[in-house]
Amino acid sequence: MTRNLRLPRLEHAGIDAWLVRLFDEVDEANMPWLTALMRRCEAMFASTLIDMVPSYTTLLVHYDPLVLSSHEARRYLESALRDLVPDDESGSAEVKELSVWYDDSVGPELKRLECVSGLSRDQVIEVHCAREYRVFALGFAPGFAFMGRVDERLAVPRLDTPRQRVPAGSVAVTGRQTAAYPRQSPGGWNLIGRTPARLFDRHRDGFSLLRVGDRVRFVSVDRVEFERLGGDTTPVEERS
Numbered sequence: 001m002t003r004n005l006r007l008p009r010l011e012h013a014g015i016d017a018w019l020v021r022l023f024d025e026v027d028e029a030n031m032p033w034l035t036a037l038m039r040r041c042e043a044m045f046a047s048t049l050i051d052m053v054p055s056y057t058t059l060l061v062h063y064d065p066l067v068l069s070s071h072e073a074r075r076y077l078e079s080a081l082r083d084l085v086p087d088d089e090s091g092s093a094e095v096k097e098l099s100v101w102y103d104d105s106v107g108p109e110l111k112r113l114e115c116v117s118g119l120s121r122d123q124v125i126e127v128h129c130a131r132e133y134r135v136f137a138l139g140f141a142p143g144f145a146f147m148g149r150v151d152e153r154l155a156v157p158r159l160d161t162p163r164q165r166v167p168a169g170s171v172a173v174t175g176r177q178t179a180a181y182p183r184q185s186p187g188g189w190n191l192i193g194r195t196p197a198r199l200f201d202r203h204r205d206g207f208s209l210l211r212v213g214d215r216v217r218f219v220s221v222d223r224v225e226f227e228r229l230g231g232d233t234t235p236v237e238e239r240s
Contacts, residue, residue, distance in 0.1 A: 008081055010074060016050070016065040018077055023057040026176075028134050028149065032086035034059055035213045039087075040080040045073075054212045055137045056148075095132055095215045098180060100171050101226035102128075102193035105235040107171070109156075109190035117153040125220050127151050128192065133178060135214040143182030143200025145210040150176045162188030165237060169194045171218065178218075182208075193218075196231030
């Protein structure tokens with residue numbers, strides 16, 4: 001499963017949770033193992049399972065401590081890990097596409113990516129759209145999907161001073177990750193565009209448009225198409 005003989009490792013995470021550390025490096029190849037473990041945990045824990053929180057390398061498993069002891073939960077996880085094999089992705093689901101309007105007014109860090117990468121504006125957009133990204137985790141805000149891995153040429157650090165208000169739909173990058181903000185919130189990622197997609201909806205089954213394990217591709221559209229799809233063209237506020 002992994003070349004690191006210390007892994008997988010179970011780490012106690014409170015009275016109602018265990019953290020399963022499967023890997024020590026971020027890699028898209030980790031995802032089939034994580035999704036396979038999630039399915040096994042759903043079967044093992046059944047009604048005692050409260051929640052699972054996957055990340056790039058770990059799976060946090062919350063269970064009902066009124067029904068299951070910590071020792072019993074650990075035994076379930078040890079059983080789930082035994083002879084674990086990755087999910088077969090040969091017939092994986094279709095790629096989810098997110099339309100994006102790349103423009104300085106909604107993506108003020110486009111210029112920063114140009115400077116860092118040495119690429120032209122069109123090339124930055126082309127490189128960002130060229131890959132299929134995997135959703136490694138959901139967090140920070142409901143519907144916020146951490147996706148990777150971004151081309152190394154576009155890998156830039158967070159802003160020194162985060163924005164107090166990042167508009168909903170803002171598409172951004174930091175390091176080798178990319179994401180789209182599901183609603184207005186503070187944020188320190190580099191904004192490069194905006195999607196009209198409704199990323200979080202309380203009336204949608206599962207609420208979030210994107211889920212862990214999904215494959216995502218960004219598709220560049222012009223302003224006319226962006227507006228036709230319901231996008232908000234309000235410029236990003238200048239940072240104070």
